Every structure is written in C-alpha cells, then in structure tokens.
Amino acid sequence: MTAENRITATFTVPSSLSDKRLDQAAAELMPEHSRSRLQGWIKSGALTVNGKTCKPRDRVMLDDRIELDAEPEAQVSWEAESITLDIVYEDEHLLVINKPAGLVVHPAAGHAAGTLVNALLHYAPEVENLPRAGIVHRLDKDTSGIMVVARSLIAHTSLVDQLQTRTMGREYEAVVVGTLTGGATVDAPIGRHPRERKKMAVVGTGKPAVTHYRLIERFAAHTHVRCKLESGRTHQIRVHMAHVRHPLVGDQLYGGRIRLPKGTTDELREVLSAFHRQALHARKLTLEHPATGAEMSWEVPLPEDMERLLAALRKHVQDLERDDF
Incomplete structure (x- = not known):
C-alpha cells in the first residue's frame, strides 16, 4: 500500500492538552475520527508518542510528538440508501452538496437511516473506507446549505488540515430576532451547557470560538445577517447570536418562544409561527483543492422557506410605512 493511501497525521502537543490522557488528546487533535477508532490505533501501535507505542490512558506532555500512520479500513457499518442529493460539484476527490433542512448528517440513536451518510454510501461507495x-464538517439537521465531503484519503487529510488551520472559508446567512445597528464579532468560548446537556453555551471552560457577522438587511423587528466562522464549534452561530441577545428566528433550542413584533400582521404572524427551524443557511464555501491546490468557491441560494420569511418581513415594513404615511 502506498503512502498516499494511508491515513497519516502529525501533531505537537500544545499546552492546553499537556498532562491529558493520550486518547483524550488525540480526540481533541483529530475530531474527525471516533474515540473508539483512535483507541484502536493507539493499542495497535499505529498512533504513537515520540515514536513509541503507548496505552490510551498514558499521559502526554507539552511538545510531545503524536504521529498517526494507519491503513484505511471500512470505517462505517451503515446501510447505503438511494436518497436524492443536490450535487453542486464533484470530482474524484470532492463532493460538494447543498443539504436541505431536515436531513440528518450522521446516523445516530433515533436516526439510523435516511441520513446524509446513508445517501453518500449509495452514491459514492468509496467513502466507506x-x-x-x-x-x-457538519451542519445541524435543521440548517440548510453547502457542505463538502472527501472522496479520497488525500482529500480527507487536506480538508481536515484546512479546517484546523482556518483556511477553509465558510459563510452563512441567518435571520435573527431584533434590529441590529451594525456588524460585530463575537469572541466567546463554547462548551457543553452546565445543566442542559443537549445544549451548548458560552462558558469560560469552553473551546475558543469566533463568529463575525454583518448586516444584509434590517426589518422592523428582525435582521438578515451574514456570518463568517473562524472556528467550527457545535451550534456556534446559534449560541453566539443568542449570547448577544439576537437568537435566530425559529430556533426553539436557543431562542425560546416565538416573539411577535408590535403591529404584526396576520400574514407575518402566520409565516413566523410556521417557521419551525433555525433560520440558518450555509451560503458559501471556499477551499483549496486537495490535489491541484487551486482555490475553489461555491455558493448556493437561500431555500424557499427563508425566501418566504424574508419576503414577509419586507412586506411588514412596507405595511408599517404605509400606515405611518
């Protein structure tokens, strides 16, 4: 087997991971691999520290060199399913798709089938390895928009590196509650909520997270914004916008009950009440092609439900201006 067909990675242990268990540090450094997979590589000697085989519970120290050199093997045991994919671009290394809201990315408890992974195994069986x-990288079930999937080990290694070095550009569009007066940056660490385990939250012990947002359009009591990520924490945009008291429209987890602005028409009330997902769409993706090194960029339009929402908010502003006149 050639070196190009192996799974390889090299890391130097940072101060934040010093004195942690090897399997825990490896999981932090390589989140794209499952904990059980990493533990298996540690036990087999495929994942070493300073050139030596260790046990998962062994501690790593500052500047230790963690190296992975493993043979690919079937990584998943999920079933392939014929599910329609909206393919934006594809070649032998990459598959770029426009994910609809409602599609779960990975099989899990309660979603063993009908996921993006099931669809990928049918359309591109090579991803099994x-x-x-x-x-x-993931999108939440109810977030729509653009995603990239690796079809080769070369692509997988490159894309993970681009995500970790923050050279992959990801831009989102969202509709938030409240009227913003300008763009800003939210720099606040995100971790598991201390009491509600299904939620993430801004916590001092969380991982660094930075979200930049700027205005696209302002309405009577809502704002259409564009968000750019410097990090990729779970629920990052949803958590950060709720943290600055401008939760996403429809976000039942972080936004609470629906908020109707003063003077809401029956038409706008109906649209807001019927919007049962977070108003978040991954609009644009920019990356370096793993094989050619060329910069590539794709953009997908807003889905119909968000377009309807924006149209209703614009009409509400027009109705208010008409009444004032």
Missing part, C-alpha cells in the same frame, strides 16, 4: 464516511 474514510473516517466518518468522508464528512469533515
């Missing part, structure tokens, strides 16, 4: 079926 890649970590997490080639998926290097």
